[in-house]
Amino acid sequence: MSSNIPAPASSSAHLASFCAIDFGTSNSAIAIPRKDSSDAHPGMALVELEPGHLTMPTAVFYFAEGRHDADGPPRAFGRAAVAAYIEGSDGRLMRSMKSILGSGLIDQTTDVGGGRGVKYADILAGYLKRLRNKALAAGAAAPLNKVVLGRPVFFVDGEPARDAAAQQSLEAAAHAAGFEEVHFQFEPIAAAFDFEHQCDSEQIVLVADIGGGTSDFSVVRVGPQRMSRLDRRDDILANHGVHIAGTDFDRHVELASVLREFGYGSYGPERPGAPAREVPSGVYFDLATWHLINTVYSPGRVAELRNMRSFYGNLQHHKRLMTVVEDHLGHELAARAEGAKIAVSGGGDTVIDLSVVETGLQIELTEAVAVAALDADIGRIVQAGRETVAMAGLRPDQINALYFTGGSTGLRLLAERIAADYPQAIHVRGDRFASVATGLGLHAARLFAR
Known part of the structure; x- marks a missing residue:
């Protein structure tokens, strides 16, 4: 399975040596030049990371037993990692690894079972290396040493020094994974690039990228006449975000x-x-x-x-x-x-089966209880969207389109609360798990295929 990304208008060489990675809190994806790419048509495609899936859970399971190989300690990645945990394998499951960036944990060593200790920074690097190896196996030619990485608007809210340190840690992990040239692009900006290919006229779009770790907003000017431009800084009218999301x-x-x-x-x-x-x-x-x-x-x-x-x-x-x-x-x-x-x-409501702890134990979760539990967080996310539009110097009625991406935009109440502020905007839903990777791929092609 692959997902083709339209080729940008620019052209040049070295198409096989770069990629784009959406390293998400919950899921990740990677885009590489299509096999039919040429200097004149440097198109991109998402890599099938697992059978039938263009995204892979950002998860690693470290087995307590087994020998190290050339790639490191015995591990499983993605759905296999989650399966190993569910099946009761002896070891440790690591998820939400992106949330470690910007924290004091990044340089610490954690116990992964079997008397082994692994640095959190090495866990990140190992996962990125897995993505790179998957891309190479899918047909990307070596050395695959250039990458565009997505990043949230803020890794850490209100602390610029920690935010910068978070990006530096992610860049170091990318270098450790084998990438020599590392560039970053804001994830909601990448999503705007994906939306742009659906536009037949110039529009002002508010991108709401609500993932597992952050809720990011960007106001971006998009249109068919702007797609070929590499420098889009004057089209990015504002970006803002909060470190609140699915997790x-x-x-x-x-x-x-x-x-x-x-x-x-x-x-x-x-x-x-x-x-x-x-x-x-x-x-x-x-x-x-x-x-x-x-x-x-x-x-x-x-x-x-x-x-x-x-x-x-x-x-x-x-x-x-x-x-x-x-x-x-x-x-x-x-x-x-x-x-x-x-x-x-x-x-609606659901029943949570807790018989794994106590036979017959189950509880009902009603929508009302969930809404009450999430109300404050949803309010902060909605306010971040309003602040982004204000930072762009615009009124809500000047937003032409709302573009929703990220796994957490599937939460009905959240999407409705955001949309209520922009009644005149059209509502467009991108691929909740692949829109950012698609946009990052477009940006990588423009950046490297020169």
């Missing part, structure tokens, strides 16, 4: 539903002369955050939680919590919460 939605849904069955928000026993105290919440926030889940499995943490039994008014909550930490079921709970969010995203 935050998952966390809030899990805290509002699943983890309440394990003691989150509950109280301890009443004691003479003193009111009941709320159960400490730290473990629950860690269980609801993918890259922190493994921290609750350390022997010291497990012992600490075991000794907190007297803190619980409902001892069944504590028993369930200990089953989760002792049997390493944190990622399973997070996955169930994510699935429930997706199930109610279009409206």
Whole structure:
């Protein structure tokens, strides 16, 4: 399977030595020059990363057993990584790796099982190298040493130094993966380039790129007469974003539903002369955050939680919590919460099966509960869109089109809340998982095929 990207008007050589990568919080994709490309027609195509799929979950599973090979420790990537975890293989699943960028974790070493430790920076590099190898196997000729990487408008909100450090860390990971020349493009700008090929006249588009880790907005002037221009800086009227998106939605849904069955928000026993105290919440926030889940499995943490039994008014909550930490079921709970969010995203209710922890345990997640859990985050995202339009010096009625991309735009309430501010704009939905990669490919062809 491949997805062809129209060829830009520019021309030159070295078509086989570059690619474009959308390294996403939840899913990733890579675009390379098409096999029928020429100097005059440097078209691009998305690579089939897994059978039948042009995107691959941004996930790595490190097996506790097995020998290192030339590419590093024994690992599985993408859907195979998730499958290894679900099947109970001994090891560690890493997801939402992009969220590590800009944090102090990037230079730290984490335990991946079997007595092995791996630096987070090496985990990122290993995943990017996997994408590069997939591209080479799909027909991209070596050395494939030039890349355009997508990046959110902000890796870190309101902290320019940390944001710059995040990009530097991603660039270093790309170099470690074998890329010598690394360029960046804002992800919502790339999505605007994808939208541009659908335009038959000049338009002002507000791109809403709501992914797994960030919600990014850009106001971009697009049109058929502008597609061949490499320098599009004067067409980018504004870009802005917030570090809130799908993984935050998952966390809030899990805290509002699943983890309440394990003691989150509950109280301890009443004691003479003193009111009941709320159960400490730290473990629950860690269980609801993918890259922190493994921290609750350390022997010291497990012992600490075991000794907190007297803190619980409902001892069944504590028993369930200990089953989760002792049997390493944190990622399973997070996955169930994510699935429930997706199930109610279009409206309606769902039932979350938690029998993996306790026979017969299940809870209902209603759309109303999910909406209440996500309301504050959705409000901040909608406000970021408004601020972006204002930064461009425009009124909402001057936006000609809204272009939605990113996996989290499938959340009905979110898309409706954003669209309500721009009633005169047409609403266009791109490929939620591939629009950014497509646009990055277009930009790479313009940049490198010169």
